[in-house]
Amino acid sequence: xxxxxxxxxxxxxxxxxxxxxxxxxxxxxxxxxxxxxxxxxxxxxxxxxxxxxxxxxxxxxxxxxxxxxxxxxxxxxxxxxxxxxxxxxxxxxxxxxxxxxxxxxxxxxxxxxxxxxxxxxxxxxxxxxxxxxxxxxxxxxxxxxxxxxxxxxxxxxxxxxxxxxxxxxxxxxxxxxxxxxxxxxxxxxxxxxxxxxxxxxxxxxxxxxxxxx
Numbered sequence: 261x262x263x264x265x266x267x268x269x270x271x272x273x274x275x276x277x278x279x280x281x282x283x284x285x286x287x288x289x290x291x292x293x294x295x296x297x298x299x300x301x302x303x304x305x306x307x308x309x310x311x312x313x314x315x316x317x318x319x320x321x322x323x324x325x326x327x328x329x330x331x332x333x334x335x336x337x338x339x340x341x342x343x344x345x346x347x348x349x350x351x352x353x354x355x356x357x358x359x360x361x362x363x364x365x366x367x368x369x370x371x372x373x374x375x376x377x378x379x380x381x382x383x384x385x386x387x388x389x390x391x392x393x394x395x396x397x398x399x400x401x402x403x404x405x406x407x408x409x410x411x412x413x414x415x416x417x418x419x420x421x422x423x424x425x426x427x428x429x430x431x432x433x434x435x436x437x438x439x440x441x442x443x444x445x446x447x448x449x450x451x452x453x454x455x456x457x458x459x460x461x462x463x464x465x466x467x468x469x470x471x472x473x
Contacts, residue, residue, distance in 0.1 A: 261362045267299050274301035280369040286318045289361045294401050305369050306397045313401040317350050319439030321360045337394035344371040401443050408440045428454050432464045
């Protein structure tokens with residue numbers, strides 16, 4: 261991956277679209293999974309800097325064994341730690357064999373535009389439809405793991421105290437698919453959160469979820 265080229269490209273895009281446009285490049289081949297941000301412009305948008313950790317998209321790329329299943333994504337919404345909404349696009353940087361070696365991301369803060377849209381909408385419409393909040397962009401691998409655990413609980417639809425074995429298998433299968441266990445010491449945190457031993461955790465990872473044949 262030509263980091264010098266992508267650094268020039270990142271600077272150009274950030275300059276073109278201004279203060280609210282963050283451009284980040286994650287290096288998937290560095291060997292340091294917890295510090296994947298190799299290039300970042302306008303890092304104040306997500307409060308990240310060079311050397312910070314991966315996003316969920318990066319974890320998915322590291323976890324996926326079939327590179328062809330990874331598709332570029334354009335125009336999806338995410339949110340920052342302090343609740344600002346970003347319009348994001350992600351492109352996988354691939355080597356000559358088609359294997360992802362980096363992730364190129366553009367994150368544009370549209371919070372003020374949405375506020376203006378809501379102000380106009382409140383005049384034009386009687387009520388605003390309730391919308392699901394976008395996923396959050398994490399500032400660290402620990403925060404990313406917290407978000408993934410929260411999403412696994414939402415997937416099951418009940419608190420951990422009310423989960424049975426099948427519920428926990430379903431939640432842990434989601435975490436495994438999302439690449440959560442690539443994070444250092446994630447097994448200890450997940451085991452503690454779900455109230456199971458490390459041995460049980462590994463057996464749940466290998467178990468089939470109820471909807472699998």
